[in-house]
Amino acid sequence: MAAAKSLRPAQLAGLVLALSLALCACGKGGGAEKPPERGDVAVATVDNQTVWASDVKREAVTQGLIGEGEPLDVSSDIFHRVLDQVIDQKLLAGEALKRKLDKDPVAQRRLAAARERILGDILVESVVADAVNENAIRGLYQEQLKLAKRAEEIHARQIVLPTQAEAEAVRKMAQSGASFEALAMEKSTDSATRFNGGDMGYFTTDVMPEAYAGALKTAKAGQLIGPIPVDGGFALLKVEDRRLEPPLTFEAARPQIVRFLTYDQIRDQLEKLRARSKIVRLVKADGAGAPVPPADAPKITPAPPAPKAQAEGKK
Secondary structure, eight states, X not given: OHHHHTOOHHHHHHHHHHHHHHHHHTTOOOSOXXXXXXXXXXXXXXXXXXXXXXXXXXXXXXXXXXXXXXXXXXTSHHHHHHHHHHHHHHHHHHHHHHTTGGGSHHHHHXXXXXXXXXXXXXXXXXXXXXXXXXXXXXXXXXXXXXXXXXXXXXXXEEEEESSHHHHHHHHHHHHTTOOHHHHHHHHOOOHHHHTTTTEEEEEOGGGSOHHHHHHHTTOOTTOEXXXXXXXXXXXXXXXXEEEEOOOOOHHHHHHHHHHHHHHHHHHHHHHHHHHTSOOOOOXXXXXXXXXXXXXXXXXXXXXXXXXXXTTTTOO
């Protein structure tokens, strides 16, 4: 019984499933089993019951070891570790049947619940597979692109100096033609941007300290600003460019679009089923309030800016 001691919650759930499937298999005639999926291969037998590669992959997905649809090499360590667990589940389920534990009313309720959960999952998978296709995903992406508001980004460089007098002196050098980048590397005290010529990358003013945001709000490309008081001294700023935030790419937006479309299909299916079914609640909830829907429509907005010194450059 050592195997049972090592079972984790996911494996215990698998045991209930294994027992449920074992009950479904009872009473069926003999004969060679057919692969449950095209291209499936048998990877073990337990008391003449076949374990298929798809059984192992499904258990690996349940445990979060691989993603849905991700391949799992039958020669890998993960596959064989999960295969051992599937074999254990079959052994435990078989022993439970021998002891007629499935005849217990509580056990039958649990098995029925497991069966309903599996059937519900299969229905959801079928509905989602039909509706969440490439055309639907790309269509929603294009719709959201039209609705998304793109903020303006600024690309700037900075030189931070301890005193206003030093900052004024460096400003005069820059105005006289000295390279701003070279001055930043030589004079700036900001370690985060100093060695890349004071480059702060692209950012929106709302993520910057108030002093930066105010000074850069109306600045034009090529303009030299400052010195302005900042944490750590005084800063000189040079605006390199202004542009609208680039839109979120299709690949970056795809996961949240798929998630929304999936929830939307599930919600729609449940609303239809509830509308044509007679449901009577025999108990009341403690708290008042409407149930929260599974998901709201995602707002596809550009990814947050990541200037090289967005946080450190607030000195």
